[in-house]
Amino acid sequence: MIPRRLLPSIALLTSFDAVARTGSVTAAARELALTQGAVSRHIKALEEQLGGDLFVRERLTMRLTLAGDSYVREVRDALRRISMASLNFRANPKGGTLNLAVLPLFATRWLAPRLPAFQQAHPEIMLNLVTRLDQFDFQAEPLDAAIRFGKAQWQGAESVFLRREEVMPVCSPGLLERFTFTGAGDLRAAPFLILVSRPDAWEKWLAAQGAEAEGVHGMMFDQFATLASAAAAGLGLALMPTFLIEEELQRGELVPALKTASPSEDSYYLVWPPERGLYPPLARFKAWLTAECSRP
Incomplete structure (x- = not known):
């Protein structure tokens, strides 16, 4: 000492x-x-x-x-x-606190509506959420865990699988009326909207559909929320996770350009530094979250 x-x-x-x-x-x-x-x-x-x-x-x-x-x-x-x-x-002198980094749209559309159930089951835990889009260092930030999207291996951290996603090309009803989309290759005639954190998503999706995948260009967005809004406004086609745009699809603000949903190569994981693995609030949250993600 x-x-x-x-x-x-x-x-x-x-x-x-x-x-x-x-x-x-x-x-x-x-x-x-x-x-x-x-x-x-x-x-x-x-x-x-x-x-x-x-x-x-x-x-x-x-x-x-x-x-x-x-x-x-x-x-x-x-x-x-x-x-x-x-x-x-x-904030919580009688219980533990869990500082969690989350992806913005995932937190807003999927996680937040389910958190009251966690708080009811674990009122002793104070959960603090911060949004993080880019990679970060657990050693440099006071975070206990993070929900990330990527591969199974996270350097210097432990993780548990949460869920997969399916993506689908969507656009505004007006844009759909302007173009005739009968196959994946037809989408090349319309403007593409691209997420900065997934710059090659369109290339991968087009290649998986057997369409020309080279030279994809378009407007860039740093968050899914603004990407979805731009697509709903008619600016172009967006490749979106279907479970995160259920509201827009139900309201008709976004419509499938092609009714072809395909699984992403990456998945959602709960990630944490090894020294926090046995931290009781994290262990309880991990058990609850993995159970919640296993529901249909």
Whole structure:
């Protein structure tokens, strides 16, 4: 264990972070509701404890040294983790908290309507959701688990299979009237809408249908929700998971361009860092989620 004399106090680290962000003892003092003298003493005490300079003192500003710049990155991450842990405890002081990263449309259309059942079964668990579209590092973010779409292997993490999906080309009723689609190859005459996280989805789907798959271009979207809205507005064809657009299909805002749904190569998984595998809130959520996904 590191000796306590080598561990700076939260007060010193908070003042250091504020000065590093603002570049000024005066501004940091105003932000922290402290006197300038108190902030200056904190910086001096921290430098003495660490045994080196954190700032280059200039006439009106404080500029981080190279070592100070590296140190502040680590300090900010630690302060963020402490802050998140404290907020989680305040939110649910009698039970556990589960921080879960989710895919936006999956969370909105599939997960959220089912969460009341989980909360009723496990009222002691506070579930916090954040959306993440891109890959991320569990070591860099205070997350216990994530729902991801991809292959079975997730580097540096454990996972459990949740469900597959089928995708289908859809468009607005107006666009369907403008074109005659009798086969997959006919879709090439209409504009394509493409999801950034699945840039080759159209190529794979066309190839699976035996159609020309090279040179697919079109408007790019970073989320399924905006992709679906653009398709409903008549901007082009979207390749969408059928279970995520049931509402649009029922209302007639989207219609199948071809009534050909095919399975995606990838699937949905619950993924978590190995050290969180036995965390009780995660174990309970995993058991509930896998059971929910196994329903027809």
